[in-house]
Amino acid sequence: GEHQLTLESAALQRLSDFARQQKITLNTLLQGAWGLLLQRYTGQSCVAFGATIAGRSAPLPGIEQQLGLFINTLPIIAAPQAGHSVTQWLNDLQALNLSLREFEHVPLYDIQGWAGQQGALFDSLLVFENFPVAEALKQGAPAGLTFGELHNHEITSYPLTLGIEVGATLRLNFSFDRTLFSAAQISQLGASLLHVLEQFVAQPQQSLGAISLLDPIAQAKVLAGSRPPAPLIDSPLLAHQRFEQQAARTPDALAVIVGDERLTYAQLNAQANQLAHRLRAQGVAPGQRVGLAVRRNAQMIISLMAILKSGAGYVPLDPDYPAERLAYMIEDSGMDLLVAQPGLLTDVALPQGLPRLALEANADGYSTENPENLASAEDLAYLIYTSGSTGRPKGVCLAHAALREFCVIAADYSQLTAQDRVLQFATFSFDGFVEQCYPPLCVGAALVMRGDELWDTDTLYRQIIEQGVTL
Incomplete structure (x- = not known):
């Protein structure tokens, strides 16, 4: 030519x-x-x-x-x-x-x-x-x-x-x-x-x-x-509000499966609401950063949804991370409150004066109704840290608008429906967790979570079959 x-x-x-x-x-x-x-x-x-x-x-x-x-x-x-x-x-x-x-x-x-x-x-x-x-x-x-x-x-x-x-x-x-x-x-x-x-x-x-x-x-x-065309955002509702909407639509549908634990959408929403009201009572507000150290069980999903509902942004702290790394993340993030299950972070040097909230305390006295949404699309949804493979881990802030848009995009390209069961295996300190958690809960699908133990290939295969995992 x-x-x-x-x-x-x-x-x-x-x-x-x-x-x-x-x-x-x-x-x-x-x-x-x-x-x-x-x-x-x-x-x-x-x-x-x-x-x-x-x-x-x-x-x-x-x-x-x-x-x-x-x-x-x-x-x-x-x-x-x-x-x-x-x-x-x-x-x-x-x-x-x-x-x-x-x-x-x-x-x-x-x-x-x-x-x-x-x-x-x-x-x-x-x-x-x-x-x-x-x-x-x-x-x-x-x-x-x-x-x-x-x-x-x-x-x-x-x-x-x-x-x-x-x-x-x-x-x-x-x-x-x-x-x-x-x-x-x-x-x-x-x-x-x-x-x-x-x-x-x-x-x-x-x-x-x-x-x-x-x-x-x-x-x-x-x-x-x-660049793909901008996703069609069908409503201004944020990710946690979309979950609330789904809970009202299918209250009896399974939301979370972890081992023998089962939570329906109504149960997950009610317990997250109680903790969200408790966080509000502690003075938590939009723009603040709430650290969360929790084991891999239903309480993890309850707590994450509660922090989003409170209006604050969460900072995930995987308790299996080295103590030095956790201490750095807590200090660097400038968190306003640390929420942790009992027995976790005992070997981590915490900043003096950092307010703490134990998840074992009874939240039954708090309302199960959806709290009024105070978060705007520009407010912080979560702060996640990089692996630190090139030096110190670096914190990355994601706003509610970005989380909402991602939920819409991920649900679209994965073609998620309420009939799906989604395997959730990533640590919540890894960005892959976001894809495995929030988009399914916004469309009525069920999360099938592994617990703290790591699965070998045989266990993974068995769980996929037994739990009917579709994604």
Whole structure:
């Protein structure tokens, strides 16, 4: 296949002026953009492409008038560094081209032998032609002889060839193997090459890492294609309100299964309401952070839903985490209250003055009615910490709006229904827990939780069968 681009004289003049300012050739400028483009498209730090050499630079009298094919092809090894400036990269490439003159008559097969390479050294070729053949034929034609329009057609054995013709305009001729490239891909490649050249000329001191392959319009198209349409939020209700709505709709449906424990939607909602009212009585309010240390049982789901209902955001504290990590999370999060089951966090150094609430205390005296919602969509829903594999764990804050949107999206792509039973196995300090917990409870599905013990494959298989897990 073939694809052509033409830069008019004004654009060519800008490139030529820039090359002179940088003390490089126009050929080097095009090579610099092409090498960077190949590096970005292939994802390799070091790339190679072929470049044709005129072969007529030898100091032989009359060599320019001699007939014959003197051109040769040499490999250009390019490793653009993201931290280097455009100017630095082009100067390095110009120096490389000058050094290659020593080898301009060396056959390519000799270079392959030196490199210990049996196959091709490169799979793209750049052919730069700055001799105005058409103009020379026109001026040198004898009387009565005229030449028609000259068309240059490059045919090579390489999958991709870029032919560059410099005259009154700059023509870029792409020849490509249709079994490897589509016309649309080559068209985008050409557009990217022009955009890179524009940025080279506009800001020669910028780093190569700041060079973009796509212009703003192309970037917008890529982003639009990669982003799914915004989910349809059918109501402004937050995640805990959607759960309340579901509990009113299917009060007797199973909500949580943990071992021998069973909670219906009505029971889960009532117990979460009691704890939420108790938290409100303790002064918990929107914007506050409530730490939660609890074992893997129904109380975990009750407590999480209660904190959301209270308006505060929760900070999950897996009691199986190392004491030092838990202490850091408690200190770093700046929590306003720590809620924990008895016997947990006994070896963790807690900040002085941190209010605590034990989950063993009786909450029967508190209302089972839904508390008035005080949280806004922008208020904190939960603060979760990263693994800390690159250093200290980092806290990430998620708002109620994000949790609500995620519940809608997850329920949609998983096609959740009230008939589903969803396996909940992730620690609640891991973001995978959010996907396994809240979307199912917003649509009336049942959570099948593992307890504190880890399941082997046989136990997992048996539980999936026995509990009728569907997801």
